[in-house]
Amino acid sequence: xxEYIVRPARSADIIGIRNLLQPLVEKRILLGKDLAVLYGAVxxxxxxxxxxxxxxxxxxxxxxxxxxxxxxLLVSEDWLHHGVGRAIVERLEENARMLGLTRLFCxxxxxxxxxxxxxxxxxxxxxxxxxxxxxxxxGDAGVEEFLDLAHVKPNTLGNTRMLKVL
Numbered sequence: 400x401x402e403y404i405v406r407p408a409r410s411a412d413i414i415g416i417r418n419l420l421q422p423l424v425e426k427r428i429l430l431g432k433d434l435a436v437l438y439g440a441v442x443x444x445x446x447x448x449x450x451x452x453x454x455x456x457x458x459x460x461x462x463x464x465x466x467x468x469x470x471x472l473l474v475s476e477d478w479l480h481h482g483v484g485r486a487i488v489e490r491l492e493e494n495a496r497m498l499g500l501t502r503l504f505c506x507x508x509x510x511x512x513x514x515x516x517x518x519x520x521x522x523x524x525x526x527x528x529x530x531x532x533x534x535x536x537x538g539d540a541g542v543e544e545f546l547d548l549a550h551v552k553p554n555t556l557g558n559t560r561m562l563k564v565l
Contacts, residue, residue: 400481401449405490408444408456413437415453416444419473428508429473445490447474447483454478457487459494460539462504463530467495469505488516496565503563510559518561 408416416437424431440458447455455474461467469491474483495503507513510520 400478403447403449403454403478403481403483403486405445405447405486408441408446410438410441412444412446412453412456413441416446416456416471419453419456419475420471422476423473429471432471443470445487445494447478447487449478455483455487457484457491459491459498459503461498461500462537463534465499465501467498467500467503469503472505472507484512485516488513492563492565501565503565505561506558507561508558510561513561513563516563518563521560521562 413434417432417434420429420432423429440460443458443460444456445458446453453475455472455478457472458470459467460470469488472484472487472491474487492503503518504521505513505518
């Protein structure tokens, strides 16, 4: 395997991100995202690239003043177990620290992977009631998953909600 780099995503990467995402959507591992949503979130993404080809990606979405979410983390099947996912998460954590975030959330089937990176499963309430009521108004599906709202539960069955303190 050749070397790879992790860098901020560019708008020209969005089709490649969608192409990486599509097989996992078809297997019902991740939820699909419309191209407009991906383009609108390009600044949240980092990508891993080898020889000009995207081999992985991940996004950092700010939820609250101190809280962010690792989203859409995926690695091409050929590159699994080569440190790509770890490198992407490390870059997202670096970005989170630069933004002043102190906690990162993820919703995942990959409990062992995130556990090795310091994430731990969480219960129901991880923000105070005032913040909770503000977050209810966000309209963001990921925030609704973070809040563990009943209407998103069909999308999250089998997933584990995890948190890391940076």
